[in-house]
Amino acid sequence: MPPSVAEPPAFGSLRFEVVDAIATITLDRPDALNALTVPMKTELLRALRLVARDRAIRVVVLTGAGRAFCAGQDLRERHEPDAAPLATELRDRFNPIIRAMRALDQPIVAAVNGVAAGAGASLALACDIRVASSGASFILAFGGIGLVPDSGASWFLPRLVGASKAAELALLGDKLSATEAERFGLVMAVVGPEALLGEARAVAGRLAAMAPAALASTKHALDRAWSVGLDRALEDEAYRQGVAGATRDHAEGMAAFLEKRPPRFTGE
Numbered sequence: 001m002p003p004s005v006a007e008p009p010a011f012g013s014l015r016f017e018v019v020d021a022i023a024t025i026t027l028d029r030p031d032a033l034n035a036l037t038v039p040m041k042t043e044l045l046r047a048l049r050l051v052a053r054d055r056a057i058r059v060v061v062l063t064g065a066g067r068a069f070c071a072g073q074d075l076r077e078r079h080e081p082d083a084a085p086l087a088t089e090l091r092d093r094f095n096p097i098i099r100a101m102r103a104l105d106q107p108i109v110a111a112v113n114g115v116a117a118g119a120g121a122s123l124a125l126a127c128d129i130r131v132a133s134s135g136a137s138f139i140l141a142f143g144g145i146g147l148v149p150d151s152g153a154s155w156f157l158p159r160l161v162g163a164s165k166a167a168e169l170a171l172l173g174d175k176l177s178a179t180e181a182e183r184f185g186l187v188m189a190v191v192g193p194e195a196l197l198g199e200a201r202a203v204a205g206r207l208a209a210m211a212p213a214a215l216a217s218t219k220h221a222l223d224r225a226w227s228v229g230l231d232r233a234l235e236d237e238a239y240r241q242g243v244a245g246a247t248r249d250h251a252e253g254m255a256a257f258l259e260k261r262p263p264r265f266t267g268e
């Protein structure tokens with residue numbers, strides 16, 4: 001595995017650590033339920049860019065410190081007289097984060113440790129896989145302050161839970177509990193709070209052991225499939241399979257199968 005280029009970077013409002021090819025990003029303003037300020041958004045984008053450059057990182061776990069995952073935009077900051085206009089803030093700070101998450105080759109596992117509200121819910125929705133603590137919840141809190149779902153929520157939610165449930169959650173702003181989220185397939189597993197990070201890292205560990213190029217291509221193929229017809233998707237799969245089939249990792253996977261041993265994928 002290539003050495004990590006991610007030096008322990010200095011962050012103020014989040015924690016970034018890499019262990020065993022898994023980068024854990026912890027939103028770290030627990031007193032404000034990890035509400036997103038300008039510095040925090042800037043740092044989150046910086047952390048995602050660090051991951052994008054570091055092939056030694058195979059998976060990202062995104063979580064929150066304290067009792068919340070993330071309460072969305074910091075409403076105290078939003079109330080400041082010099083706050084950027086809403087649309088500008090979305091275009092300049094929120095949307096680049098969501099785009100970076102989906103452009104990332106590495107899958108992102110959300111460890112939803114508590115409430116995910118507003119753009120905090122959007123962050124969780126933009127991850128590839130979610131595991132949740134039993135006390136976690138998702139709230140499309142936008143309507144409560146006279147706003148509309150943003151940071152990708154209106155795009156991800158109907159795709160993840162279906163149009164009907166998405167309308168209910170987005171229009172009424174009702175809280176979706178972790179267990180209900182699991183029933184709708186939004187979260188992969190619900191575990192006790194003390195087991196959450198272990199569960200998320202176990203899922204991340206499984207992903208980290210897989211062939212990274214194939215994993216990245218699968219992530220991007222799934223995203224692309226939303227916007228193309230079957231013919232295009234079939235051709236897209238054929239192309240991606242040609243690329244994946246030419247990797248050393250594919251040869252290793254085949255050899256491991258025939259030799260009845262676990263594969264050792266290197267990312268080549």
Ligand code: T3D
Pocket residue numbers: 031032033035071072073074075076078086089090094115117118119120139141142144145147150
């Ligand atoms: O730039 C832009 O504005 C555009 C982008 C917008 C995207 C958005 O995210 S809009 C939606 C923003 N978020 C919300 O509307 C959620 C607001 N928060 C809540 O509704 C509730 O706090 C929760 C349902 C998330 C949790 O409720 P609860 O009862 O568990 O906690 P609490 O007592 O309300 O909050 C605890 C503390 O966190 C409290 O501070 P204090 O009084 O102890 O000093 C509270 O003010 C603070 N807090 C919670 N959410 C935010 C926040 N502080 C700043 N911003 C927040 N979003």
